[in-house]
Amino acid sequence: AVPVIAIDGPSASGKGTVAARVAAALGWHYLDSGALYRLTALAAQRAGVAWDDEAGVAALAATLDVDFTETAIRLAGEDVGDAIRQETISVGASRVAALPAVRDALLFRQRAFRRAPGLVGDGRDMGSVVFPDATTKVFLTASVEVRAERRYKQLIEKGIAANIQPLLQDLRERDERDSQRAVAPLRQNEDARLLDTTEMTIQQAVNQVLTWSGK
Ligand code: C5P
CATH class of the missing domain: 3.40.50.300 (P-loop containing nucleotide triphosphate hydrolases)
Structure with missing residues (x-):
C-alpha cells in the first residue's frame, strides 16, 4: 500500500505547515x-x-x-x-x-x-477514519494561547487587523465544537504519537515527524 503520514490536531496548531513541509521534504503528495x-x-x-x-x-x-x-x-x-x-x-x-x-x-x-510515492494528510480524522492504516500517526497540538498567538502573527503578516482575545475565544469555541460532536470528534487516537509544539519551532516539529516516519 502507498504509505501515509497522518497528522491530526486542533485549529491553528501549525499542523498544516508541518504537514506541507514534511510532504515537500519527502517528495510526497499533500492533502489539506x-x-x-x-x-x-x-x-x-x-x-x-x-x-x-x-x-x-x-x-x-x-x-x-x-x-x-x-x-x-x-x-x-x-x-x-x-x-x-x-x-x-x-x-x-x-x-x-x-x-x-x-x-x-x-x-x-x-x-x-x-x-x-506517498501522502501526508492533515486534519482531524486522518489517522482514525480516512487512513486508519496510516504508517505514521501524529496528534500535533499546542496550548490554546500559543495557537492564538500563531494565528495572530499570521494575520498581521498578511496585513489583516487582528486582536488576540477574539482569536482565543474563537479557537476555544471551535475546539469545543470539534471535540464534542458525535462524528469523528477531535481527539488523540490511542495509536497516534503526541507532538506538543507549544515550545517547538516548525523545523523541530518537521524533524520529529520525519524521524517517527523513519525517513
Ligand atoms: O483544519 P481546518 O481549520 O482548515 O479545518 C476546518 C474545519 O473543518 C475544522 O474546524 C473541522 O471542524 C473540520 N475538519 C474536520 N475533519 C478534517 C479536517 C477538518 O472535521 N479532517
Missing part, C-alpha cells in the same frame, strides 16, 4: 483535508444552501469541482485560497463537518489523494 470542508462550506454559501441542510450540503460535497495546485485552491476554476480562510467560512466548515452525510461524501475524495 480541512480545505475540503472549507470549500464545501463556501460552495454551500454561494449556492444558497444552509450549512445545516445535511442532504443539500452532502450533495454539494460529492460534486465539488475543486483543483489543488502548489499555489492555488480552485473552486469551479476560481482561486478561493483566501476566501476559504475567512472567519465565517471557518465557522461554516466546522458546522458542515458535524454532518455525517457530508463526512461520508468527502471520504472517498480524500482517499483519492493517496498516490505513490
Whole structure:
C-alpha cells in the first residue's frame, strides 16, 4: 500500500505547515483535508444552501469541482485560497463537518489523494477514519494561547487587523465544537504519537515527524 503520514490536531496548531513541509521534504503528495470542508462550506454559501441542510450540503460535497495546485485552491476554476480562510467560512466548515452525510461524501475524495510515492494528510480524522492504516500517526497540538498567538502573527503578516482575545475565544469555541460532536470528534487516537509544539519551532516539529516516519 502507498504509505501515509497522518497528522491530526486542533485549529491553528501549525499542523498544516508541518504537514506541507514534511510532504515537500519527502517528495510526497499533500492533502489539506480541512480545505475540503472549507470549500464545501463556501460552495454551500454561494449556492444558497444552509450549512445545516445535511442532504443539500452532502450533495454539494460529492460534486465539488475543486483543483489543488502548489499555489492555488480552485473552486469551479476560481482561486478561493483566501476566501476559504475567512472567519465565517471557518465557522461554516466546522458546522458542515458535524454532518455525517457530508463526512461520508468527502471520504472517498480524500482517499483519492493517496498516490505513490506517498501522502501526508492533515486534519482531524486522518489517522482514525480516512487512513486508519496510516504508517505514521501524529496528534500535533499546542496550548490554546500559543495557537492564538500563531494565528495572530499570521494575520498581521498578511496585513489583516487582528486582536488576540477574539482569536482565543474563537479557537476555544471551535475546539469545543470539534471535540464534542458525535462524528469523528477531535481527539488523540490511542495509536497516534503526541507532538506538543507549544515550545517547538516548525523545523523541530518537521524533524520529529520525519524521524517517527523513519525517513
Ligand atoms: O483544519 P481546518 O481549520 O482548515 O479545518 C476546518 C474545519 O473543518 C475544522 O474546524 C473541522 O471542524 C473540520 N475538519 C474536520 N475533519 C478534517 C479536517 C477538518 O472535521 N479532517
